Amino acid sequence: MNVERRKFDALIIGAGGGGLRAALQLARADAQVAVVSKVFPTRSHTVAAQGGVNAALANVLPDNWHWHMFDTVKGSDYLGDQDAIEYMCRAAPKAVYELEHAGVPFSRLENGRIYQRAFGGQSQDFGGEQAARTCAAADRTGHAILHTLYQQNIRARTHFFDEYFAIDLIRDREGYVLGALVMSIESGECLLIEAKATLIATGGAGQLFRTCTNALINTGDGIAMAMRAGVPAQDMEFFQFHPTGIAGKGMLITEGARGEGGYLINREGERFMERYAPHARDLASRDVVARAIATEVREGRGCGPEGDHVLLKVDHLGEEVVAKRLPGIRELALTFLHIDPAKEPIPVYPTAHYTMGGIPTNRFGQVVAPVRHGPEEPVPGLYAAGECACVSVHGANRLGGNSLLDIIVFGRAAARHIVGFLQENRYHRPLERESVERALEHRARWDRKGKGEPVAEIRRELRKVMEEHCGVFRDQQVLSEGLDKVKALAERLQEAVISDHSRIFNTARVEAMETENLMDLALATVTSALARTESRGAHSRIDFPERDDENWMKHTLCFADGRLDYKPVRTRPLTVDPFPPKPRVY
Amino acid sequence: MPMRFSIYRYDPDRDARPHMQEYELAEVRPGMMLLEALIELKRQDESLGFRRSCQEGVCGSDAMNINGRNGLACITPLKDLKEPVTLRPLPGMPVIRDLIVDMEPFYRQYRAVKPWLTGETPEVEREQLQSPEERERLDGLYECILCACCSTSCPSFWWNPERFLGPAALLQAWRFLADSRDQATDQRLSLLEGNYRLFRCHTIMNCVEVCPKGLNPTRAIGRIKALMVKKSV
Ligand SMILES: Cc1cc2nc3c(=O)[nH]c(=O)nc-3n(C[C@H](O)[C@H](O)[C@H](O)COP(=O)(O)OP(=O)(O)OC[C@H]3O[C@@H](n4cnc5c(N)ncnc54)[C@H](O)[C@@H]3O)c2cc1C
Numbered sequence: 001m002n003v004e005r006r007k008f009d010a011l012i013i014g015a016g017g018g019g020l021r022a023a024l025q026l027a028r029a030d031a032q033v034a035v036v037s038k039v040f041p042t043r044s045h046t047v048a049a050q051g052g053v054n055a056a057l058a059n060v061l062p063d064n065w066h067w068h069m070f071d072t073v074k075g076s077d078y079l080g081d082q083d084a085i086e087y088m089c090r091a092a093p094k095a096v097y098e099l100e101h102a103g104v105p106f107s108r109l110e111n112g113r114i115y116q117r118a119f120g121g122q123s124q125d126f127g128g129e130q131a132a133r134t135c136a137a138a139d140r141t142g143h144a145i146l147h148t149l150y151q152q153n154i155r156a157r158t159h160f161f162d163e164y165f166a167i168d169l170i171r172d173r174e175g176y177v178l179g180a181l182v183m184s185i186e187s188g189e190c191l192l193i194e195a196k197a198t199l200i201a202t203g204g205a206g207q208l209f210r211t212c213t214n215a216l217i218n219t220g221d222g223i224a225m226a227m228r229a230g231v232p233a234q235d236m237e238f239f240q241f242h243p244t245g246i247a248g249k250g251m252l253i254t255e256g257a258r259g260e261g262g263y264l265i266n267r268e269g270e271r272f273m274e275r276y277a278p279h280a281r282d283l284a285s286r287d288v289v290a291r292a293i294a295t296e297v298r299e300g301r302g303c304g305p306e307g308d309h310v311l312l313k314v315d316h317l318g319e320e321v322v323a324k325r326l327p328g329i330r331e332l333a334l335t336f337l338h339i340d341p342a343k344e345p346i347p348v349y350p351t352a353h354y355t356m357g358g359i360p361t362n363r364f365g366q367v368v369a370p371v372r373h374g375p376e377e378p379v380p381g382l383y384a385a386g387e388c389a390c391v392s393v394h395g396a397n398r399l400g401g402n403s404l405l406d407i408i409v410f411g412r413a414a415a416r417h418i419v420g421f422l423q424e425n426r427y428h429r430p431l432e433r434e435s436v437e438r439a440l441e442h443r444a445r446w447d448r449k450g451k452g453e454p455v456a457e458i459r460r461e462l463r464k465v466m467e468e469h470c471g472v473f474r475d476q477q478v479l480s481e482g483l484d485k486v487k488a489l490a491e492r493l494q495e496a497v498i499s500d501h502s503r504i505f506n507t508a509r510v511e512a513m514e515t516e517n518l519m520d521l522a523l524a525t526v527t528s529a530l531a532r533t534e535s536r537g538a539h540s541r542i543d544f545p546e547r548d549d550e551n552w553m554k555h556t557l558c559f560a561d562g563r564l565d566y567k568p569v570r571t572r573p574l575t576v577d578p579f580p581p582k583p584r585v586y
Numbered sequence: 587m588p589m590r591f592s593i594y595r596y597d598p599d600r601d602a603r604p605h606m607q608e609y610e611l612a613e614v615r616p617g618m619m620l621l622e623a624l625i626e627l628k629r630q631d632e633s634l635g636f637r638r639s640c641q642e643g644v645c646g647s648d649a650m651n652i653n654g655r656n657g658l659a660c661i662t663p664l665k666d667l668k669e670p671v672t673l674r675p676l677p678g679m680p681v682i683r684d685l686i687v688d689m690e691p692f693y694r695q696y697r698a699v700k701p702w703l704t705g706e707t708p709e710v711e712r713e714q715l716q717s718p719e720e721r722e723r724l725d726g727l728y729e730c731i732l733c734a735c736c737s738t739s740c741p742s743f744w745w746n747p748e749r750f751l752g753p754a755a756l757l758q759a760w761r762f763l764a765d766s767r768d769q770a771t772d773q774r775l776s777l778l779e780g781n782y783r784l785f786r787c788h789t790i791m792n793c794v795e796v797c798p799k800g801l802n803p804t805r806a807i808g809r810i811k812a813l814m815v816k817k818s819v
């Protein structure tokens with residue numbers, strides 16, 4: 001085992017909003033924390049979040065956490081776990097105030113309080129009038145939050161390993177997770193970070209799909225690492241397609257654009273959302289709006305010469321609202337489309353956006369898996385938070401503004417639980433050679449020379465297959481063809497090679513390891529989607545158009561070998577009455 | 587239509603010296619950005635090294651010197667570029683490999699201005715109030731993505747990298763000075779005293795010209811200077 005070793009109390013893999021919020025909490029509790037990130041922290045994808053973060057502050061319209069909870073349960077199409085949802089919605093106002101105190105430059109109302117805008121799926125009084133629950137820093141909320149959390153972490157002297165790539169978790173025979181094998185991208189050297197507790201906060205896997213709103217680094221590494229360590233991936237069939245990506249390109253136009261009063265039209269100039277969601281219209285839940293757009297286009301009412309998109313109008317809001325509330329999307333539209341949204345409508349189409357599934361956790365951020373006693377046994381020493389985790393607060397469909405909330409609430413919750421865990425587990429457990437060697441072998445796999453296909457080609461094909469076979473609408477045939485194709489690609493990846501074997505900042509090697517991770521997740525996603533013979537939230541089966549609560553109100557668990565298992569939804573909240581499943585109309 | 591590129595290559599393990607390598611991109615699609623071209627070129631040559639992530643100008647990863655001017659590859663349209671498109675790493679920074687520079691000197695300066703809100707302990711159960719006008723003073727400051735386009739095009743920064751803080755760090759210094767919630771004005775100003783840290787800016791304006799986010803570090807530096815003068819009389 002010829003590898004350098006470092007020891008910390010806690011290891012956090014990922015420096016997005018989830019990882020940084022947890023790190024801050026741990027640093028304040030005087031724990032020794034290492035944060036590993038494959039990019040400099042402020043380059044994590046949280047930086048791209050636009051619209052805002054939900055909390056029932058009631059600064060603009062009446063609100064309370066219980067209404068927020070109702071909307072989240074309904075939005076999840078009743079697949080969300082109600083204990084975790086209650087916890088999150090109750091914690092939201094305090095979590096947002098903490099961010100404000102830390103320095104986040106939220107937009108403000110005349111009375112000096114935090115500005116809140118309307119977002120999709122939000123209501124007052126359990127399904128009544130539209131609510132305004134999304135706290136915003138213009139349309140750069142993610143940037144504002146991520147930079148602030150990074151700044152506070154420098155102040156707290158958190159120990160950062162920037163541009164280190166995590167390869168695999170180290171787990172002993174008793175099941176304890178003891179840290180991870182990571183690699184300095186700059187030097188190519190491996191480093192073994194031993195930790196009493198390890199938190200995975202590696203974000204989502206939007207790179208599974210060709211057209212997506214996600215950064216190139218969003219390859220779901222943490223979920224794949226957990227799967228390789230024996231933890232199943234939960235609910236991977238639920239992938240959110242955001243209704244309004246820039247058509248053909250994928251960059252996101254925030255739901256906030258509709259929250260500020262924008263709306264969608266088809267080629268006839270019709271506000272078609274009135275037909276699909278008479279009450280909430282353009283601010284119905286994302287899955288509903290995405291399907292509506294896809295349907296308009298399929299039925300020949302799309303815009304443009306190819307009829308392949310619809311238009312998002314914000315020009316009627318006036319120059320000032322666009323400049324003040326939506327400066328970021330204006331910049332995007334000008335850069336990528338040469339269109340000024342204050343003057344012309346924006347061509348949009350549903351785009352892969354958010355990974356609802358992920359590493360199964362409970363509301364304390366502990367990773368849970370079926371081992372001996374029931375489906376939710378904590379994996380000792382392992383935690384997950386943020387988009388890579390599946391608590392599950394988003395169930396089958398996430399509400400806009402709930403993910404930034406998820407990362408800060410559960411980043412903090414996980415850190416708090418880790419503090420307790422550290423008190424009971426004062427010493428590092430001895431490392432077992434085998435587990436480290438397995439990880440080192442995995443790293444060495446890409447040293448293989450000789451003939452073989454380039455990895456980049458396989459990655460491109462995979463993303464295309466996923467888009468064509470696992471998109472907004474699915475059925476048995478399309479999915480099973482998709483599964484065959486992904487399996488064939490997985491086999492080709494076994495034989496692939498990289499041509500660059502250099503040591504220093506070898507990006508080809510990093511991309512190859514990311515592609516392996518994507519492949520594992522693609523298999524889990526298609527396998528889970530094929531098995532679920534109902535339509536719920538973002539998972540929409542043409543051959544099974546109805547939700548089937550009797551057979552399918554349960555979470556999918558997919559293991560690395562493709563084996564499926566299921567566990568019940570937690571329908572019992574912490575203190576209030578459960579929200580039983582109801583037909584979902586907006 | 588094909589397009590020609592000339593790209594700075596350097597792998598310290600292999601090359602005694604950096605060199606320029608010629609590439610050709612067979613097909614330029616309409617609306618294509620420079621980063622997309624680089625990704626295509628990397629398919630031809632996996633060893634070509636550059637950083638990238640968001641592809642939309644918000645993460646600050648892919649700053650480089652493009653035909654002599656610093657910018658972000660992902661929001662630089664190919665059609666505006668003269669051929670061969672000459673790409674070099676950000677000037678004045680140690681090169682790690684190809685277009686990848688060691689950003690640590692830049693980050694060190696950022697950290698040196700103590701870029702975090704420092705105030706009294708606020709009441710836990712509500713936000714601190716700030717009027718829309720007070721908040722507006724942060725516009726044009728907080729949006730910085732730490733790409734280093736500005737600092738690495740600033741002559742004063744090249745000549746005094748250890749002592750002059752550079753436009754990006756100074757912009758952040760002003761971001762906190764300008765925040766009505768921040769209580770550390772005096773400490774912040776005393777951090778910037780002396781001949782170099784702030785006063786090496788000779789308002790050459792390179793920084794303003796290259797900032798991909800349209801921010802204006804020169805103006806921020808001017809404001810800090812004005813505040814110092816005001817405080818000292
Ligand atoms: C364009 C866009 C707009 C959005 N807007 C909103 C919004 O308005 N409101 C909202 O609530 N949500 C929004 N979301 C969703 C939300 O931004 C994300 O879900 C959330 O920011 C994820 O945060 P995270 O901390 O889990 O992960 P990320 O911010 O993605 O961070 C992941 C971290 O893990 C690191 N990492 C990953 N793999 C490895 C590895 N192998 N080794 C080392 N490090 C690794 C990365 O370097 C990074 O630091 C938006 C998403 C997108 C794409």
Ligand code: SF4
Pocket residue numbers: 739740741742743752753786787788789790791792793794803804807
């Ligand atoms: S204005 Fe000042 S900071 Fe900007 S480039 Fe010139 S000398 Fe540098």
Ligand code: SF4
Pocket residue numbers: 729730731732733734735736737753754757796797798799800801803
């Ligand atoms: S001020 Fe502009 S150029 Fe300078 S680091 Fe910030 S975003 Fe980049």
Ligand code: FES
Pocket residue numbers: 638639640641642643644645646647648649658659660661
């Ligand atoms: S890739 Fe993020 S700024 Fe260019």
